[in-house]
Amino acid sequence: MTHPTHSTTGSRGKGFPDSSADDSRTVTGKRRIAFAVHTDGDRLPAVATLLRSLALTNPGVCEDVVVLHPGLPDSSFDALRARHPRIVPRRAEGRGDVLRLEGYDTVVALTPSMVVLGDLGELLRMRHGVGAVRQSLDGGAAGERWAVLPDGLLVVQRADVDDALAARFADTGDGSGGDGGDGGLDAALGEVLVPVDARYDFLTRRLHGDTPVPAQVAVLRFTGPFDEPGYGPAAEARRRFEMSDEEFRAAYRAVPGAKHPDLLAHLALPLLRARPSLDLARTVADGYRRQGRYDDAVDVLAPVLGDRLDAPRCQETLGLCLMALSRYEEAEARLLLAAASPDVAPRAFAQLARLAWILGRDEDAHAYAREGLEADPTDAGCHAWFVRTRPGTGPEPPGAARPAEQLAHVALFAEDRENAGDRVLPEAVRLCFGPDTGPRRWYPQPVHRLVDEAALEELNARSGVIVGGGGLFLPDTSPNGNSHWQWNIPDDVLARITAPLAVFAVGYNVFDGQLYRRARFAESLRALVERSAFFGLRNHGSIERVRDLLPAGLRDRVRYQPCPTTVARHLVPGWTDPARRSDTVLVNCAYDRAGLRFGHDYGHFLGQMAHALKELRGRADVRYAAHMPDDERFVPDLRREHGIALPVEQLYDLSNDAIRDLYARARLVIGMRGHAGMIPFGCGTPILSLVSHPKLAYFLSDIGHPEWGLSVHDRWLGPRLAERAGAILDAHPAAVTEVHGAQELLWETTRSNIGELREIFGQA
Numbered sequence: 162m163t164h165p166t167h168s169t170t171g172s173r174g175k176g177f178p179d180s181s182a183d184d185s186r187t188v189t190g191k192r193r194i195a196f197a198v199h200t201d202g203d204r205l206p207a208v209a210t211l212l213r214s215l216a217l218t219n220p221g222v223c224e225d226v227v228v229l230h231p232g233l234p235d236s237s238f239d240a241l242r243a244r245h246p247r248i249v250p251r252r253a254e255g256r257g258d259v260l261r262l263e264g265y266d267t268v269v270a271l272t273p274s275m276v277v278l279g280d281l282g283e284l285l286r287m288r289h290g291v292g293a294v295r296q297s298l299d300g301g302a303a304g305e306r307w308a309v310l311p312d313g314l315l316v317v318q319r320a321d322v323d324d325a326l327a328a329r330f331a332d333t334g335d336g337s338g339g340d341g342g343d344g345g346l347d348a349a350l351g352e353v354l355v356p357v358d359a360r361y362d363f364l365t366r367r368l369h370g371d372t373p374v375p376a377q378v379a380v381l382r383f384t385g386p387f388d389e390p391g392y393g394p395a396a397e398a399r400r401r402f403e404m405s406d407e408e409f410r411a412a413y414r415a416v417p418g419a420k421h422p423d424l425l426a427h428l429a430l431p432l433l434r435a436r437p438s439l440d441l442a443r444t445v446a447d448g449y450r451r452q453g454r455y456d457d458a459v460d461v462l463a464p465v466l467g468d469r470l471d472a473p474r475c476q477e478t479l480g481l482c483l484m485a486l487s488r489y490e491e492a493e494a495r496l497l498l499a500a501a502s503p504d505v506a507p508r509a510f511a512q513l514a515r516l517a518w519i520l521g522r523d524e525d526a527h528a529y530a531r532e533g534l535e536a537d538p539t540d541a542g543c544h545a546w547f548v549r550t551r552p553g554t555g556p557e558p559p560g561a562a563r564p565a566e567q568l569a570h571v572a573l574f575a576e577d578r579e580n581a582g583d584r585v586l587p588e589a590v591r592l593c594f595g596p597d598t599g600p601r602r603w604y605p606q607p608v609h610r611l612v613d614e615a616a617l618e619e620l621n622a623r624s625g626v627i628v629g630g631g632g633l634f635l636p637d638t639s640p641n642g643n644s645h646w647q648w649n650i651p652d653d654v655l656a657r658i659t660a661p662l663a664v665f666a667v668g669y670n671v672f673d674g675q676l677y678r679r680a681r682f683a684e685s686l687r688a689l690v691e692r693s694a695f696f697g698l699r700n701h702g703s704i705e706r707v708r709d710l711l712p713a714g715l716r717d718r719v720r721y722q723p724c725p726t727t728v729a730r731h732l733v734p735g736w737t738d739p740a741r742r743s744d745t746v747l748v749n750c751a752y753d754r755a756g757l758r759f760g761h762d763y764g765h766f767l768g769q770m771a772h773a774l775k776e777l778r779g780r781a782d783v784r785y786a787a788h789m790p791d792d793e794r795f796v797p798d799l800r801r802e803h804g805i806a807l808p809v810e811q812l813y814d815l816s817n818d819a820i821r822d823l824y825a826r827a828r829l830v831i832g833m834r835g836h837a838g839m840i841p842f843g844c845g846t847p848i849l850s851l852v853s854h855p856k857l858a859y860f861l862s863d864i865g866h867p868e869w870g871l872s873v874h875d876r877w878l879g880p881r882l883a884e885r886a887g888a889i890l891d892a893h894p895a896a897v898t899e900v901h902g903a904q905e906l907l908w909e910t911t912r913s914n915i916g917e918l919r920e921i922f923g924q925a
Contacts, residue, residue: 194268226249229251256311278381292317330346413428492516510532627665628648635647664695671706695917695918703859728908745781746783
């Protein structure tokens with residue numbers, strides 16, 4: 162079975178001053194979507210009305226708006242830029258250039274004669290062909306003719322348009338008029354034409370005699386003047402979006418539904434400057450916080466909020482942002498103000514417990530968690546911190562060796578029902594240095610805890626400090642203002658580490674489109690590389706991204722150290738490959754940062770997975786492997802939408818040995834999480850990766866098997882996944898041999914690096 166190859170084109174990064182959005186769509190296959198409108202100078206006011214209608218009816222959508230024009234000066238678009246943060250002017254010969262827009266995978270072409278009245282989600286989810294509405298040419302007469310009109314809505318999938326089709330389109334339908342009859346545009350589009358419901362390109366000529374606009378209309382297109390007599394309801398529908406900029410901003414703020422943070426910040430900030438209000442300040446600050454713009458959130462909210470006791474949610478938001486900037490004393494004060502409200506108290510006390518734990522104040526953290534449970538005995542966050550900080554759970558367990566005989570391990574140590582991969586990984590790192598992974602040999606330093614003077618003294622007392630592994634180069638999860646990645650260490654403290662320091666199998670884990678405050682991170686990264694005796698990243702993709710942030714003199718110090726979970730067969734004492742495997746295929750999906758993973762394609766992904774799993778269930782026991790409770794969302798979604806029920810293996814409740822055993826005995830693992838690929842691979846099990854994050858593609862490239870990965874955005878994901886999975890099951894012994902062979906290369910690198918590190922730590 163063969164399917165068309167889907168390709169994507171790299172695109173420019175987006176962001177704000179001192180920020181950038183990492184754009185890895187060429188790695189993950191994530192679609193880049195744009196709206197496009199062709200205009201001249203006279204129709205720019207109509208384009209402004211179109212933009213307002215789009216924002217007010219689809220408040221959670223903020224894609225590029227490409228304005229095609231015949232050569233207008235750049236200043237012509239300033240008014241549009243005030244209304245939308247992603248205006249992209251491009252000179253074009255005509256409207257037909259929407260079929261040739263470079264840098265985008267899907268283009269929704271609108272016209273200045275349109276207004277948007279409803280949800281456009283269905284158009285954004287289209288994946289094939291060129292969508293258009295076939296319109297009546299005869300106004301309902303008997304024997305009427307139907308055709309695609311040249312100035313109508315188009316939904317273009319660039320992968321389905323070649324130069325010949327674009328030329329035919331331009332020849333037949335790129336004029337400003339014409340009716341497209343006699344098979345014109347229909348013939349030009351041919352088999353790629355995908356009919357779209359008329360509600361997405363509803364013509365006002367159907368509303369003569371002041372007929373009301375039907376409620377289901379999503380896009381209304383005017384076929385005459387906007388104020389033409391006899392079309393009063395249509396004109397009134399459009400007039401709703403003819404407003405001043407200030408009225409537009411206020412209307413966007415008031416519109417119900419989730420709002421896109423870029424659009425929210427762009428439109429709400431001018432209102433806040435003109436008339437400061439606490440409610441609006443919190444709205445803007447929440448948007449900034451979701452983007453990781455914590456300093457901007459503080460600048461917006463703090464001056465308006467003050468020490469008010471009647472705004473606990475605002476105090477909570479401000480406290481969280483201050484904590485993300487490592488302004489801990491101020492954050493604690495704000496969260497205490499928030500905790501005075503019974504409605505907010507449980508959440509605020511959970512955050513206070515986390516803050517106290519970050520600062521090494523376990524007794525205070527335990528007390529805060531207890532207060533939160535007194536406010537709400539069912540609060541999960543407070544319960545987790547109450548258990549985590551109870552007496553006897555500190556970092557110095559009984560039976561430890563003398564500090565000089567230990568290695569310090571800085572890592573994310575998952576607990577309870579947290580991510581199974583984050584529990585397997587720290588043990589795998591330690592196994593690289595011997596079979597004893599417990600407290601006698603190792604001193605644990607949780608990566609998110611502040612390295613203060615006391616912690617620095619503990620680290621320096623050890624024979625070496627290992628930071629790793631995991632995707633610690635990440636701006637969120639537990640943000641801090643000291644390093645802007647996951648290790649919470651100020652530069653001046655880092656400079657005073659005297660024990661040998663090794664960064665081991667760390668990954669650059671930034672998602673597609675995720676904002677990263679590069680300046681502070683780059684400074685802290687440079688200090689880390691300079692201080693490290695060994696600096697190893699877990700894939701070459703991470704190596705390239707990190708080297709780009711370093712001065713030339715430090716780049717060669719960044720080297721390759723695979724994730725140790727990928728060589729588990731060589732590390733786990735007494736390991737034996739299973740004599741017999743179960744007839745099981747394990748499937749895993751990830752839902753953290755789902756918007757960044759799936760974009761507009763989650764429904765498509767679910768449908769394609771249903772297609773593949775239906776085929777696989779005929780030849781294997783297909784089960785779901787959940788690394789954490791949130792992963793289980795896939796199971797009810799699949800059952801609800803496609804009637805497929807899967808049994809669940811809850812890996813987050815298993816021991817590390819049980820996790821490895823489950824993966825080792827499976828015949829195939831299809832995983833979206835990084836460690837849903839690396840752990841089974843390390844156990845010798847064939848894998849297929851569902852790529853929604855660059856790190857999966859980086860790993861497959863390193864082992865020379867990019868064909869083991871499929872983008873979650875792949876238009877043919879279902880049949881391709883079924884085909885590749887079937888091929889592995891048909892030739893399973895050969896597939897296992899390929900895994901073992903690829904693993905040997907990783908083990909060779911790891912073994913060499915371990916030998917070097919033993920000398921660094923005085924263990925040779």
